[in-house]
Amino acid sequence: MDQIARTPKDIGTVLRNARKAQGLTQGELAARAGVWQRTVSNIETSSSGAKLETVFDLLAALDLELHIVPRSKMKPGDLEDIF
Amino acid sequence: MDQIARTPKDIGTVLRNARKAQGLTQGELAARAGVWQRTVSNIETSSSGAKLETVFDLLAALDLELHIVPRSKMKPGDLEDIF
Protein backbone atom coordinates (compact mmCIF):
# COMPACT_ATOMS: atom_id res chain seq x y z
CA MET A 1 0.00 0.00 0.00
CA ASP A 2 2.71 2.47 -0.74
CA GLN A 3 1.84 5.66 -2.46
CA ILE A 4 2.33 5.86 -6.18
CA ALA A 5 2.99 8.95 -8.24
CA ARG A 6 2.88 9.34 -11.98
CA THR A 7 2.26 13.07 -12.17
CA PRO A 8 3.33 16.18 -10.32
CA LYS A 9 -0.15 16.42 -8.87
CA ASP A 10 0.24 12.94 -7.43
CA ILE A 11 3.35 14.06 -5.65
CA GLY A 12 1.45 16.94 -4.13
CA THR A 13 -1.22 14.62 -2.84
CA VAL A 14 1.25 12.11 -1.48
CA LEU A 15 3.20 14.84 0.24
CA ARG A 16 0.07 16.20 1.86
CA ASN A 17 -1.05 12.78 3.02
CA ALA A 18 2.34 12.00 4.47
CA ARG A 19 2.49 15.34 6.23
CA LYS A 20 -0.91 14.91 7.82
CA ALA A 21 -0.13 11.34 8.75
CA GLN A 22 2.75 12.74 10.76
CA GLY A 23 0.62 15.44 12.28
CA LEU A 24 2.57 18.31 10.84
CA THR A 25 1.32 21.66 9.63
CA GLN A 26 2.59 23.14 6.39
CA GLY A 27 4.54 25.61 8.45
CA GLU A 28 6.25 22.94 10.50
CA LEU A 29 7.13 20.89 7.46
CA ALA A 30 8.39 24.00 5.72
CA ALA A 31 10.66 24.77 8.66
CA ARG A 32 12.05 21.26 8.70
CA ALA A 33 12.63 21.27 4.97
CA GLY A 34 14.08 24.75 4.90
CA VAL A 35 11.47 26.16 2.57
CA TRP A 36 8.49 28.50 3.03
CA GLN A 37 4.99 27.60 3.97
CA ARG A 38 4.04 29.29 0.75
CA THR A 39 6.08 26.77 -1.17
CA VAL A 40 4.61 23.78 0.64
CA SER A 41 1.14 25.04 -0.13
CA ASN A 42 2.00 25.53 -3.77
CA ILE A 43 3.46 22.09 -4.16
CA GLU A 44 0.65 20.33 -2.35
CA THR A 45 -1.97 21.98 -4.50
CA SER A 46 -0.52 22.67 -7.91
CA SER A 47 2.95 21.19 -7.91
CA SER A 48 2.97 21.55 -11.66
CA GLY A 49 6.56 22.26 -12.27
CA ALA A 50 8.03 22.33 -8.81
CA LYS A 51 11.77 21.90 -8.63
CA LEU A 52 13.06 18.43 -7.98
CA GLU A 53 15.32 19.77 -5.30
CA THR A 54 12.47 21.24 -3.32
CA VAL A 55 10.47 18.06 -3.57
CA PHE A 56 13.38 16.08 -2.21
CA ASP A 57 13.77 18.55 0.63
CA LEU A 58 10.19 17.88 1.58
CA LEU A 59 10.51 14.14 1.18
CA ALA A 60 13.60 14.12 3.38
CA ALA A 61 11.81 16.18 6.02
CA LEU A 62 9.11 13.54 6.05
CA ASP A 63 11.60 10.68 6.06
CA LEU A 64 10.48 9.44 2.72
CA GLU A 65 12.37 8.25 -0.30
CA LEU A 66 11.49 7.44 -3.86
CA HIS A 67 11.57 4.01 -5.37
CA ILE A 68 11.57 4.02 -9.13
CA VAL A 69 9.84 0.94 -10.44
CA PRO A 70 8.36 -0.31 -13.69
CA ARG A 71 4.77 0.77 -14.13
CA SER A 72 1.92 -1.49 -13.21
CA LYS A 73 4.21 -4.01 -11.69
CA MET A 74 1.63 -6.56 -10.71
CA LYS A 75 1.70 -7.81 -7.19
CA PRO A 76 -0.15 -10.96 -6.10
CA GLY A 77 -3.69 -9.93 -5.52
CA ASP A 78 -3.77 -7.12 -8.05
CA LEU A 79 -6.50 -8.21 -10.37
CA GLU A 80 -7.22 -4.91 -12.03
CA ASP A 81 -4.45 -5.35 -14.54
CA ILE A 82 -5.91 -8.54 -15.85
CA PHE A 83 -9.12 -6.96 -17.06
CA MET B 1 16.36 -4.38 -6.10
CA ASP B 2 14.40 -1.38 -7.27
CA GLN B 3 16.20 1.87 -7.68
CA ILE B 4 16.10 4.32 -4.84
CA ALA B 5 16.41 8.07 -5.05
CA ARG B 6 16.94 10.54 -2.27
CA THR B 7 18.49 13.36 -4.24
CA PRO B 8 18.10 14.94 -7.65
CA LYS B 9 21.40 13.38 -8.66
CA ASP B 10 20.01 9.96 -7.82
CA ILE B 11 17.15 10.58 -10.19
CA GLY B 12 19.59 11.43 -12.91
CA THR B 13 21.46 8.20 -12.39
CA VAL B 14 18.33 6.11 -12.23
CA LEU B 15 17.00 7.69 -15.38
CA ARG B 16 20.22 7.01 -17.21
CA ASN B 17 20.33 3.41 -16.05
CA ALA B 18 16.73 2.82 -17.06
CA ARG B 19 17.30 4.40 -20.44
CA LYS B 20 20.33 2.28 -21.19
CA ALA B 21 18.59 -0.82 -19.91
CA GLN B 22 16.00 -0.17 -22.56
CA GLY B 23 18.61 0.44 -25.21
CA LEU B 24 17.57 4.01 -25.89
CA THR B 25 19.74 6.97 -26.80
CA GLN B 26 19.18 10.33 -25.15
CA GLY B 27 17.74 11.55 -28.41
CA GLU B 28 15.24 8.73 -28.64
CA LEU B 29 14.14 9.16 -25.06
CA ALA B 30 13.86 12.88 -25.59
CA ALA B 31 11.63 12.34 -28.62
CA ARG B 32 9.38 9.97 -26.70
CA ALA B 33 9.13 12.31 -23.75
CA GLY B 34 8.63 15.40 -25.83
CA VAL B 35 11.72 17.19 -24.55
CA TRP B 36 15.14 17.96 -26.04
CA GLN B 37 18.19 15.80 -26.00
CA ARG B 38 19.83 18.74 -24.30
CA THR B 39 17.39 18.44 -21.46
CA VAL B 40 17.88 14.71 -21.05
CA SER B 41 21.61 15.24 -20.89
CA ASN B 42 21.23 17.96 -18.29
CA ILE B 43 18.97 15.92 -16.10
CA GLU B 44 21.07 12.78 -16.29
CA THR B 45 24.19 14.64 -15.28
CA SER B 46 23.24 17.52 -13.03
CA SER B 47 19.52 17.27 -12.47
CA SER B 48 19.90 19.73 -9.62
CA GLY B 49 16.71 21.66 -9.91
CA ALA B 50 15.02 20.06 -12.85
CA LYS B 51 11.28 20.53 -13.02
CA LEU B 52 9.09 17.78 -11.66
CA GLU B 53 7.04 17.82 -14.80
CA THR B 54 10.01 17.10 -17.02
CA VAL B 55 11.14 14.28 -14.80
CA PHE B 56 7.71 12.71 -14.97
CA ASP B 57 7.72 13.05 -18.75
CA LEU B 58 10.92 11.06 -18.83
CA LEU B 59 9.69 8.49 -16.34
CA ALA B 60 6.54 7.98 -18.36
CA ALA B 61 8.54 7.57 -21.54
CA LEU B 62 10.47 4.83 -19.78
CA ASP B 63 7.36 3.23 -18.32
CA LEU B 64 8.39 3.97 -14.81
CA GLU B 65 6.52 5.29 -11.83
CA LEU B 66 7.48 6.51 -8.40
CA HIS B 67 6.66 4.77 -5.18
CA ILE B 68 6.98 6.96 -2.17
CA VAL B 69 7.99 4.92 0.83
CA PRO B 70 9.38 5.48 4.33
CA ARG B 71 13.14 5.67 4.35
CA SER B 72 15.30 2.74 5.30
CA LYS B 73 12.37 0.42 5.37
CA MET B 74 14.16 -2.69 6.44
CA LYS B 75 13.58 -5.79 4.39
CA PRO B 76 14.51 -9.26 5.60
CA GLY B 77 18.16 -9.68 4.86
CA ASP B 78 19.10 -6.03 5.21
CA LEU B 79 21.65 -6.13 7.95
CA GLU B 80 23.28 -2.80 7.33
CA ASP B 81 20.67 -0.97 9.33
CA ILE B 82 21.42 -2.97 12.43
CA PHE B 83 25.02 -1.87 12.70
Added chain:
DNA sequence: CGCAAATATGATCATTGGATCATAAAACGT
Protein backbone atom coordinates in the same frame (compact mmCIF):
# COMPACT_ATOMS: atom_id res chain seq x y z
C1' DC C 1 43.35 4.42 -36.33
C1' DG C 2 39.44 6.73 -38.17
C1' DC C 3 34.66 7.57 -38.82
C1' DA C 4 29.90 7.66 -37.23
C1' DA C 5 26.90 7.90 -33.50
C1' DA C 6 26.00 9.64 -28.96
C1' DT C 7 26.66 12.92 -25.41
C1' DA C 8 28.15 17.25 -23.39
C1' DT C 9 28.03 22.25 -23.77
C1' DG C 10 27.85 27.28 -25.38
C1' DA C 11 24.45 31.08 -25.86
C1' DT C 12 19.96 33.50 -25.77
C1' DC C 13 15.13 34.16 -24.39
C1' DA C 14 10.80 33.33 -22.16
C1' DT C 15 8.65 31.27 -18.35
C1' DT C 16 8.24 29.87 -13.84
C1' DG C 17 9.54 28.41 -9.07
C1' DG C 18 11.04 29.86 -4.77
C1' DA C 19 12.30 33.61 -1.46
C1' DT C 20 10.13 37.09 0.88
C1' DC C 21 6.90 40.40 2.37
C1' DA C 22 1.86 40.40 3.58
C1' DT C 23 -3.14 39.31 4.13
C1' DA C 24 -7.49 36.83 2.79
C1' DA C 25 -9.96 32.73 3.37
C1' DA C 26 -10.92 28.35 5.26
C1' DA C 27 -10.81 24.80 8.83
C1' DC C 28 -11.01 23.43 13.47
C1' DG C 29 -11.77 23.31 18.41
C1' DT C 30 -14.65 24.43 22.32
Added chain:
DNA sequence: ACGTTTTATGATCCAATGATCATATTTGCG
Protein backbone atom coordinates in the same frame (compact mmCIF):
# COMPACT_ATOMS: atom_id res chain seq x y z
C1' DA D 1 -20.91 31.37 16.84
C1' DC D 2 -16.33 33.06 17.82
C1' DG D 3 -11.70 33.18 17.88
C1' DT D 4 -7.47 30.82 16.75
C1' DT D 5 -4.74 28.02 13.86
C1' DT D 6 -3.85 26.60 9.23
C1' DT D 7 -3.91 27.13 4.45
C1' DA D 8 -4.39 29.76 0.18
C1' DT D 9 -2.96 33.82 -2.46
C1' DG D 10 -1.42 38.59 -4.07
C1' DA D 11 2.89 40.92 -5.63
C1' DT D 12 7.87 41.52 -6.63
C1' DC D 13 12.62 39.98 -7.62
C1' DC D 14 16.10 36.73 -8.91
C1' DA D 15 17.97 32.48 -10.32
C1' DA D 16 17.60 28.69 -13.08
C1' DT D 17 15.07 25.47 -16.32
C1' DG D 18 13.65 24.22 -20.74
C1' DA D 19 13.17 25.55 -25.70
C1' DT D 20 15.94 26.23 -29.43
C1' DC D 21 19.76 27.09 -32.31
C1' DA D 22 24.53 25.00 -32.94
C1' DT D 23 29.01 22.79 -32.19
C1' DA D 24 32.68 20.58 -29.37
C1' DT D 25 33.72 16.05 -27.27
C1' DT D 26 33.56 11.57 -26.17
C1' DT D 27 32.45 6.92 -27.02
C1' DG D 28 32.07 2.88 -29.62
C1' DC D 29 32.78 -0.02 -33.51
C1' DG D 30 35.04 -2.02 -37.49
